[in-house]
Amino acid sequence: SQTIHQWPATLVQPVGSPLSLECTVEGTSNPNLYWYRQAAGRGLQLLFYSVGIGQISSEVPQNLSASRPQDRQFILSSKKLLLSDSGFYLCAWSVAGVSTDTQYFGPGTRLTVL
Amino acid sequence: QKEVEQDPGPLSVPEGAIVSLNCTYSNSAFQYFMWYRQYSRKGPELLMYTYSSGNKEDGRFTAQVDKSSKYISLFIRDSQPSDSATYLCAMSAMDTGRRALTFGSGTRLQVQP
Numbered sequence: 001s002q003t004i005h006q007w008p009a010t011l012v013q014p015v016g017s018p019l020s021l022e023c024t025v026e027g028t029s030n031p032n033l034y035w036y037r038q039a040a041g042r043g044l045q046l047l048f049y050s051v052g053i054g055q056i057s058s059e060v061p062q063n064l065s066a067s068r069p070q071d072r073q074f075i076l077s078s079k080k081l082l083l084s085d086s087g088f089y090l091c092a093w094s095v096a097g098v099s100t101d102t103q104y105f106g107p108g109t110r111l112t113v114l
Numbered sequence: 115q116k117e118v119e120q121d122p123g124p125l126s127v128p129e130g131a132i133v134s135l136n137c138t139y140s141n142s143a144f145q146y147f148m149w150y151r152q153y154s155r156k157g158p159e160l161l162m163y164t165y166s167s168g169n170k171e172d173g174r175f176t177a178q179v180d181k182s183s184k185y186i187s188l189f190i191r192d193s194q195p196s197d198s199a200t201y202l203c204a205m206s207a208m209d210t211g212r213r214a215l216t217f218g219s220g221t222r223l224q225v226q227p
Contacts, residue, residue, distance in 0.1 A: 006157075034214065043120075043202065043219035044158075059214070090157055102148060103204075103215055105157035 002027035006091050006106040013113055019064075019078040021109050023091030026072065031093040033074040034103060035066055038088040050074060051096065086113045117141050120203055120218030129227050133190040135201050137218045140184065143207035144216070147179050149188045150202040152220065158202055162188065193225045 003026045013019060025031050032051050036044040046059045048066035056066050063082060067075045074091055088110050092103040120137045127133055135149075145166055150158035162177040164170045164186075170177045176189040186205075190197055200222045204215040 044217045046214050049214055088155075102146075102160060102163055104160060105150075108155075108157045110155065 002093070002104065004091060004093055004104060004106040006089075006109050008109060009107065010110045011112070013081050013111065015083055015113055016080050019076070019081050019085070019111070021076040021089055021091075021111075023074040023076075023106055024072055025093045028072070028093070028095070030071060030096045032096050033068060034092040034094075035074065035076050036090040036092065038090060038108075040087075044090065048076070081113045083113050086111055115140060116219075117216050118203065118205065118218045121221055122219055124222040124224055126224045126226060127193055129193060129195060129225055131193050131225075133193050133197070133223060133225075135188040135190075135203075135221050135223070137186050137203035137205075138184055139186075139205060139216075141205075141207065141216070142181075142184065144205040146206045147177070147186050148204040148215070149175075149177055150204060152200045152202060154199075161201075190223075193223075195225050195227045198223055198225050 005024050007022055034049045035047040037047055038044050048056055048058055050056050050068045053068055063078055065077050088108050090108045091106040094103045118137055118139045147164045149162040151161050152158040164177045164179050167179050167181045174191045178187040200220040202220045203218040206215050
């Protein structure tokens with residue numbers, strides 16, 4: 001069966017510091033991968049998605065970036081965090097080549113920028 | 115206007131009640147509809163998936179899609195305190211290209227014992 005991991009689970013960072021969040025998927029090959037942010041009491045905002053190694057599409061221009069160095073690894077980064085970057089970051093995967101787009105989520109990383 | 119509208123709640127019901135959660139949408143291209151359950155401080159968990167119009171039942175849960183009205187529902191029978199969570203609807207069109215879901219903002223449900 002497939003599993004998705006995210007770490008760290010929680011993170012408290014000062015404004016202006018760098019960020020690196022990691023997501024890995026097990027039990028599947030060539031998945032579509034996604035990064036979402038969920039602000040308190042709000043829906044999910046798609047940040048990035050990837051259909052393959054090195055292929056990243058950005059949905060929202062901001063100071064975040066994403067990379068996919070390996071097939072089942074997705075990394076969310078920032079060089080300098082802003083207060084507005086605080087939120088719950090979720091990684092998700094879906095089966096490539098299937099149009100249903102059903103996505104499966106990881107446990108999330110709660111980021112607080114002070 | 116948001117593409118997907120969902121009443122944020124909170125919706126509070128007694129244990130054993132029938133719960134109705136709803137979403138409306140504006141994009142007539144949506145064909146795939148999903149409901150996710152999210153417990154506090156956890157990632158969303160896929161509950162139900164339906165294609166086009168109609169009903170789908172899974173245990174105490176029934177998902178209903180009315181494409182003519184652009185309206186989807188999730189019914190929970192015999193609700194339990196363990197059903198207390200935020201419920202997110204999500205949908206997609208076959209030809210989105212960017213292979214992403216459009217989510218509602220979620221409805222918070224509280225089932226009182």
